[in-house]
Amino acid sequence: MKLSFRRTVIPLITALLASLLLIGPSSPAQARSPFCGIRWGSLEKVATALSTAPVTNVRTGRHLCYDRLVIDLAGPVAGYHVAYVPQVQAEGSGFAIPTRGGAALQITVNDPAYNISTGATTYYPANPLAVRNVAGYRTFRQVVWAGSFEGYTSLGLGVRARLPFRVFTLAGPGTSSRLVIDVAHRW
Numbered sequence: 001m002k003l004s005f006r007r008t009v010i011p012l013i014t015a016l017l018a019s020l021l022l023i024g025p026s027s028p029a030q031a032r033s034p035f036c037g038i039r040w041g042s043l044e045k046v047a048t049a050l051s052t053a054p055v056t057n058v059r060t061g062r063h064l065c066y067d068r069l070v071i072d073l074a075g076p077v078a079g080y081h082v083a084y085v086p087q088v089q090a091e092g093s094g095f096a097i098p099t100r101g102g103a104a105l106q107i108t109v110n111d112p113a114y115n116i117s118t119g120a121t122t123y124y125p126a127n128p129l130a131v132r133n134v135a136g137y138r139t140f141r142q143v144v145w146a147g148s149f150e151g152y153t154s155l156g157l158g159v160r161a162r163l164p165f166r167v168f169t170l171a172g173p174g175t176s177s178r179l180v181i182d183v184a185h186r187w
Contacts, residue, residue, distance in 0.1 A: 036065035038184045040164040044083030048110075051078030053177070054122035055113040055153045060132045060140065063182075067139040069132075069157060071109055071179040074122065077169040079110035080179055088156030092149030099158030101141035105165065107155045109179050113148035123153075131155065138185045139163060159183055 053075025061068045085106040088097045113123045125131040128145035139160050146154035164184040171177050 036184065036186075038065060038164050038187075040166040040182075040184065042084060042162050042164050044081065045165075045167040046081050046083075047079040049078035050110045050151060051076060052116045052151070053077065053111050054115055055109060055111055055148070056122050056176070058123070058125065058131050058143065058155065060134055060137070060143065062137055066182040066184045067134070067137045069107070069140075069143065069155075069181045069183075071107075071153075071155070071181075073109070073111055073177050073179070075111075075175060075177065076171070077109065077111070077177045077179050080167060081108045081110075082106070082165070082167045082181055084162055088144060088146055088154075091147035091152055091154040093147075097144050097146055097156050099142050099144055099156050101158035101160055103159050103162040105157040105159060105181070105183070106146070107157060107181060109153050110151065111153060112151050113153045116151075123148075139183045157181070157183070163187065 053073040055071055056074050057072040059070045059072070061070070083106055084103055088099055088104050088106050089095065090097055091108070114121050125145050131143040131145050134140035134143060140157065141160060142158035144156040144158070146156050164187060166182050168180050169177060170180060
């Protein structure tokens with residue numbers, strides 16, 4: 001009996017285990033969702049310093065685990081305030097600016113969108129209600145211009161829901177810098 005058990009059952013168990021290893025995860029959702037390890041949270045992020053480095057551009061990008069907004073400056077980024085708000089408000093006037101999505105981030109960089117010495121505009125979007133086309137993004141729904149007033153520049157970011165986000169700065173290229181806001185696709 002022992003000889004027949006080894007000849008029949010052990011090869012069957014080995015074949016079964018090998019087939020399970022080849023198949024991979026049993027759930028299609030597991031196969032599609034990458035592990036992102038995001039632990040950012042959704043509370044406001046603040047740095048209080050001021051500078052006169054003017055805003056020169058706003059860009060967006062899609063990544064595997066988050067959508068990204070980048071604000072380019074012609075000099076070092078000094079400070080910022082990024083927080084979920086009930087409604088995005090225009091810089092200076094406080095007028096409400098509607099945004100698409102289930103939640104809105106108010107992004108304020110402590111830098112002007114104009115040259116302090118000459119008053120010349122350094123950045124103004126062609127369409128203030130659609131600063132960047134974010135169609136097809138998983139989290140972003142709309143990027144709106146909220147203005148530049150007394151050395152502060154604001155944008156509104158409509159997102160799918162109140163999701164974790166992070167804010168950080170990058171130096172370069174050259175003497176310029178960037179303020180980066182990443183919003184996760186999920187918790």
